[in-house]
Amino acid sequence: MFDARSPLTTGRADCVACGRSHILSARTEACDCDRRENLALHYSLDAETGSALRGSLAGNAPSLWRYAPLLPVESRFASRLQVGWTPLIDCGPCGSAHLFLKDETRLPSGSLKDRASEMVVAVAVAHGIDQVIVASTGNAAASLACIGAAAGVQVTVLVPATVPPAKLAQIVAYGARVHRVAGRYDDAFVMAGKIAEAQGIINRSTGLNPFTREGKKTCALEIAEQLGWQAPDWVIVPTGDGNILSAVWQGFRELAALGWLERMPRLVAVQSVASRYITSVFNGEEPRSAGNGETIADSITVGHARDATAALAALNESAGVAVTVDDDEIIAAVLALGARFGMFAEPSSAAAFAAFERLNEAGRFARGDRVVCLITGTGLKDLRPVLAASALDAEPAVDPADWRSIVPVAAQPVEPAACA
Numbered sequence: 001m002f003d004a005r006s007p008l009t010t011g012r013a014d015c016v017a018c019g020r021s022h023i024l025s026a027r028t029e030a031c032d033c034d035r036r037e038n039l040a041l042h043y044s045l046d047a048e049t050g051s052a053l054r055g056s057l058a059g060n061a062p063s064l065w066r067y068a069p070l071l072p073v074e075s076r077f078a079s080r081l082q083v084g085w086t087p088l089i090d091c092g093p094c095g096s097a098h099l100f101l102k103d104e105t106r107l108p109s110g111s112l113k114d115r116a117s118e119m120v121v122a123v124a125v126a127h128g129i130d131q132v133i134v135a136s137t138g139n140a141a142a143s144l145a146c147i148g149a150a151a152g153v154q155v156t157v158l159v160p161a162t163v164p165p166a167k168l169a170q171i172v173a174y175g176a177r178v179h180r181v182a183g184r185y186d187d188a189f190v191m192a193g194k195i196a197e198a199q200g201i202i203n204r205s206t207g208l209n210p211f212t213r214e215g216k217k218t219c220a221l222e223i224a225e226q227l228g229w230q231a232p233d234w235v236i237v238p239t240g241d242g243n244i245l246s247a248v249w250q251g252f253r254e255l256a257a258l259g260w261l262e263r264m265p266r267l268v269a270v271q272s273v274a275s276r277y278i279t280s281v282f283n284g285e286e287p288r289s290a291g292n293g294e295t296i297a298d299s300i301t302v303g304h305a306r307d308a309t310a311a312l313a314a315l316n317e318s319a320g321v322a323v324t325v326d327d328d329e330i331i332a333a334v335l336a337l338g339a340r341f342g343m344f345a346e347p348s349s350a351a352a353f354a355a356f357e358r359l360n361e362a363g364r365f366a367r368g369d370r371v372v373c374l375i376t377g378t379g380l381k382d383l384r385p386v387l388a389a390s391a392l393d394a395e396p397a398v399d400p401a402d403w404r405s406i407v408p409v410a411a412q413p414v415e416p417a418a419c420a
Contacts, residue, residue, distance in 0.1 A: 034418035045257040064218035111141035119215030131201040145174035157318030158188040207306020220251025237254035240300035242311025249314035267320035270355035292363035299348035344379035
């Protein structure tokens with residue numbers, strides 16, 4: 001199945017639904033079976049790979065490319081940007097649990113999606129392809145535009161007309177060709193597929209491109225390394241189409257197969273009540289599409305969850321949990337993350353902390369459980385929650401002569417009980 005002339009380091013990709021094997025290439029997309037499901041790449045997880053991984057960790061600077069033996073393309077095709085090795089912030093005891101925040105806001109475009117874009121663009125560069133297209137609610141588009149610009153790859157993006165202005169500005173700043181679609185994300189997704197097929201270019205859209213999961217799984221590899229090659233007890237993942245969830249599980253599974261982890265974490269999928277297909281199916285409820293849902297958490301709002309099969313498998317295999325949170329909880333979480341921990345997260349990212357607080361209050365975590373919340377994107381991408389909560393615009397400006405009226409407020413230490 002593997003063409004030795006290919007610059008890819010693995011040649012096997014199997015459909016997550018029907019299991020059929022595919023010959024892997026730069027333009028490999030979803031399986032052509034009735035379900036049109038995503039593909040999963042496979043590696044030889046043996047002693048030789050483990051030895052190569054140890055050597056790579058010792059010889060590479062901190063970035064996702066330190067895990068090259070578990071990636072589909074060699075690091076020489078990487079962009080010039082540093083993608084990966086984001087901080088794992090230890091926030092200490094919070095209620096019953098011990099909270100960690102995986103700060104993906106530090107990535108070049110401010111989003112975890114940079115991991116996926118780095119991998120897709122590297123595959124394109126390795127094959128001499130200079131055109132990539134993506135359908136996105138905003139973050140994946142900004143991410144691909146950013147990484148593509150650094151690698152000299154021309155990027156075309158299709159976004160819904162409702163994309164937040166800050167994300168649209170990012171895309172434009174990176175020089176991508178931007179087309180706003182008169183419809184929702186799913187309309188843009190279909191359009192991107194047609195354009196990619198007609199023009200013979202790479203489609204980075206999630207649920208079609210198998211390399212996106214390969215980039216995102218490095219988030220799990222980093223968490224394990226940052227915890228001394230141990231898995232946390234729980235990982236809470238903001239979930240839309242399910243690709244990040246399945247990627248995190250794949251990363252931990254590969255380390256376990258190499259014998260580097262003694263146990264696996266439990267996963268939590270958190271969705272908006274307006275976009276809850278995966279949660280509904282997992283909890284045995286009537287499946288619901290997010291096609292008509294309106295929520296401030298645009299990054300995890302999809303009408304059709306493109307990676308639902310792999311995401312549901314990850315939840316089942318990890319004895320996971322799936323919860324929904326509403327916009328009020330999400331906005332409160334944005335403000336709480338900023339005020340308590342100095343972490344400014346966009347609404348979709350803050351959903352992870354909203355779920356943490358919900359589960360913590362319900363007693364789902366055992367005493368001392370290590371819980372990692374993925375903070376997948378910076379709050380600078382969407383200022384609406386903060387602007388709506390701020391009363392600054394309604395207050396009159398202070399006269400400089402009235403400086404005595406401003407009295408500092410003593411800082412309040414964050415106690416464990418305050419995190420519960």
